Amino acid sequence: MKNSSSHSTVIPIARIGRTPPAVAVPDIAVPATGLLHDRLGRPLTDLRISVTDRCNFRCSYCMPKDVFDKDYKYLPHSALLSFEEMTRLARLFAAHGVRKIRLTGGEPLLRKNIEALIGQLAEIRTPDGTPLELTLTTNGSLLARKAAALKAAGLQRVTVSLDSLDDAVFRHMNDVDFPVADVLAGIDAARAAGLGPIKVNMVVKRGTNEQEILPMARYFREHHGGSVVLRFIEYMDVGATNGWRMDEVLPSADVIARIAEEFPLVPLEATTPGETAQRWAYADGGGEVGVISSVTQAFCHDCSRARLSTEGKLYLCLFASAGHDLRPLLRGTASDDDISSAIGHIWQGRADRYSELRALRGPDSTDHGDATDKAPRRVEMSYIGG
Numbered sequence: 001m002k003n004s005s006s007h008s009t010v011i012p013i014a015r016i017g018r019t020p021p022a023v024a025v026p027d028i029a030v031p032a033t034g035l036l037h038d039r040l041g042r043p044l045t046d047l048r049i050s051v052t053d054r055c056n057f058r059c060s061y062c063m064p065k066d067v068f069d070k071d072y073k074y075l076p077h078s079a080l081l082s083f084e085e086m087t088r089l090a091r092l093f094a095a096h097g098v099r100k101i102r103l104t105g106g107e108p109l110l111r112k113n114i115e116a117l118i119g120q121l122a123e124i125r126t127p128d129g130t131p132l133e134l135t136l137t138t139n140g141s142l143l144a145r146k147a148a149a150l151k152a153a154g155l156q157r158v159t160v161s162l163d164s165l166d167d168a169v170f171r172h173m174n175d176v177d178f179p180v181a182d183v184l185a186g187i188d189a190a191r192a193a194g195l196g197p198i199k200v201n202m203v204v205k206r207g208t209n210e211q212e213i214l215p216m217a218r219y220f221r222e223h224h225g226g227s228v229v230l231r232f233i234e235y236m237d238v239g240a241t242n243g244w245r246m247d248e249v250l251p252s253a254d255v256i257a258r259i260a261e262e263f264p265l266v267p268l269e270a271t272t273p274g275e276t277a278q279r280w281a282y283a284d285g286g287g288e289v290g291v292i293s294s295v296t297q298a299f300c301h302d303c304s305r306a307r308l309s310t311e312g313k314l315y316l317c318l319f320a321s322a323g324h325d326l327r328p329l330l331r332g333t334a335s336d337d338d339i340s341s342a343i344g345h346i347w348q349g350r351a352d353r354y355s356e357l358r359a360l361r362g363p364d365s366t367d368h369g370d371a372t373d374k375a376p377r378r379v380e381m382s383y384i385g386g
Helices: 083-095 114-121 143-153 167-174 180-193 210-227 252-262 336-348 354-361
Strands: 046-050 100-104 133-138 157-161 198-204 228-234 265-268 278-282 288-292 305-308 313-315
Touching: 046 083, 083 114, 083 305, 083 336, 100 114, 114 133, 114 143, 143 157, 143 180, 157 180, 167 180, 180 198, 180 210, 198 210, 210 228, 210 252, 228 252, 252 265, 252 278, 252 288
Parallel strands: 046 100, 046 305, 100 133, 133 157, 157 198, 198 228, 228 288
Antiparallel strands: 265 278, 278 288, 305 313
């Protein structure tokens, strides 16, 4: 998006995917065997469920205030999936191989009674009888008051977004003057409640908060050690509103080099296939850090994640421009077998690999997030979670 007060390039969330690909029950049923694969051989193992399109922060890389202002039209409550509808879909995804569910937003803790949803999801079992791994990503603003209840409901761990320890920088980045101390209190509460290991995600934007890399590393080493894993995320070209520029991306390799100058690092193997972060341990045993490098080191080749919007659209990539609307099936006469078969058919047709193709084209050929007639408008990250 060009830096302008005009909203001519902005699509309200209520209109995103207004004419998505029609979702129909396939003529040939796709049985739920727990071994579903897409066209590139990638399994379906992770589902991210956005429970709200709203957030109380206005971070420039996600929900910039000049777009998401007081006049922005969010989804009406009637359009949102109920907790029962989300649980029904989650159960069908688990039958296809999903073993991990992450609740996202917007800010998921803004969704009223989210503990009830967590309790329902905690009852789901995979085909081999294993409980799902239940996680949640939050900006931490409500975590101090919610942590104990989330744990009691069945949530296993949380990921907290935190882009700076410097209060002035943090208040500038969240753009609602929210203090960093309250987020740190939320992390402490989550740790006390047993929601761990906790992950803290820092989006690094060159020229904005790169000076916070080492202070963040020092703080979480000294205060939390191995109980909190700090991860640095490259500033990504998601959506059409964050004005993304390649020259504002600080490559993860540079981040690791900066940390290693002060704290020697040892590379770690991935814990699971399709893991998004490259992991490094502090050589002295002081915990670990990770980097997520979707711009400079695309990991599309083993991406096993699907994303469900709060109104029931299924997205197969964080950078997608259209979703598959499951809500009519949910609210119609379709049976569980019908919906399960539709999900299987959609995943089997998946060939998304946006970040790899961007790397092949080179940085100068990207649309820089502009929503133009020539560049398909990508879905906003705040709508389907990061």
